[in-house]
Amino acid sequence: MGFRMIDFHSHVLPGIDDGAKNVEESVEILDMMAKAGVEVLFCTPHFYPHKQSLERFLQKRQEAYEKLLPYIKPEHPKLRMGAEILLSSRLDREALMQLRLEGTDFVLIEMPYVHFSQSMYDAFYEVADTEGIKVLVAHIERYLESNSLDEVEELFSEENAIGQINCTSLRKFGLRRNCLKLIRHGFVQALGSDYHRIERGYAMLDEGVEILRKKLRENELSALMQASEQILENKTVEEIYAL
Ligand SMILES: [Fe+2]
Numbered sequence: 001m002g003f004r005m006i007d008f009h010s011h012v013l014p015g016i017d018d019g020a021k022n023v024e025e026s027v028e029i030l031d032m033m034a035k036a037g038v039e040v041l042f043c044t045p046h047f048y049p050h051k052q053s054l055e056r057f058l059q060k061r062q063e064a065y066e067k068l069l070p071y072i073k074p075e076h077p078k079l080r081m082g083a084e085i086l087l088s089s090r091l092d093r094e095a096l097m098q099l100r101l102e103g104t105d106f107v108l109i110e111m112p113y114v115h116f117s118q119s120m121y122d123a124f125y126e127v128a129d130t131e132g133i134k135v136l137v138a139h140i141e142r143y144l145e146s147n148s149l150d151e152v153e154e155l156f157s158e159e160n161a162i163g164q165i166n167c168t169s170l171r172k173f174g175l176r177r178n179c180l181k182l183i184r185h186g187f188v189q190a191l192g193s194d195y196h197r198i199e200r201g202y203a204m205l206d207e208g209v210e211i212l213r214k215k216l217r218e219n220e221l222s223a224l225m226q227a228s229e230q231i232l233e234n235k236t237v238e239e240i241y242a243l
Helices: 021-034 054-071 093-097 120-128 140-145 151-155 167-171 173-184 205-215 220-234 237-241
Strands: 005-007 039-042 079-082 085-086 106-110 133-135 161-166 190-192
Touching: 005 173, 005 205, 005 220, 021 039, 021 054, 021 079, 039 167, 054 079, 054 093, 079 133, 120 133, 120 151, 140 151, 140 161, 140 173, 151 161, 161 167, 161 173, 161 237, 167 173, 167 205, 173 205, 173 220, 190 205, 190 220, 205 220, 220 237
Parallel strands: 005 039, 039 079, 085 106, 106 133, 133 161, 161 190
Antiparallel strands: none
């Protein structure tokens, strides 16, 4: 079963958020990812719209990338820029366009870790309805801690959003059960390591795929991995769901 390993969610850029602390740590993580067979890695530092201006964020991200650039090795995954954007009613089209996952029209949106209120759904649908924007919801399994499956699935009801899960969640029984449930309901199209600090010990894509290989049918796993490719090809959400 040949497919590329694409990590859609990471905090690998040095010194920009609570992820890799410096260039040395970034390089060490990239070395491990190369060994794990990761081919494409989205760098998605946290963007908190209520705390930071867009300009400042983009400038800091660029600086972090340029610091890392001289140390990138040919075997490292190809880096693409992005952001993990905390849902906010302040997100206008201009900001969303600049924060897209590089090469696509998808934005990676993080929901607050609480029971979703109507105003959160409203803010979410406003982002998802923005012209030229499609939504990838970050680590959707985590929201099941405060929301029912139906409440999480409501995010996907307008068919302009797809979901990502964290490979580390697949290690733990309860979270793994949630991940598998979401995959079988068709709401997971992307995997991520959500890699922060080495000392915290994250599962990378190889481990995640290995666990899924044991727990899913072959066609379920290949549909997920194919969907990930289609995100890179910037297919519509409808096309991706049709898989
Ligand atoms: Fe994250």
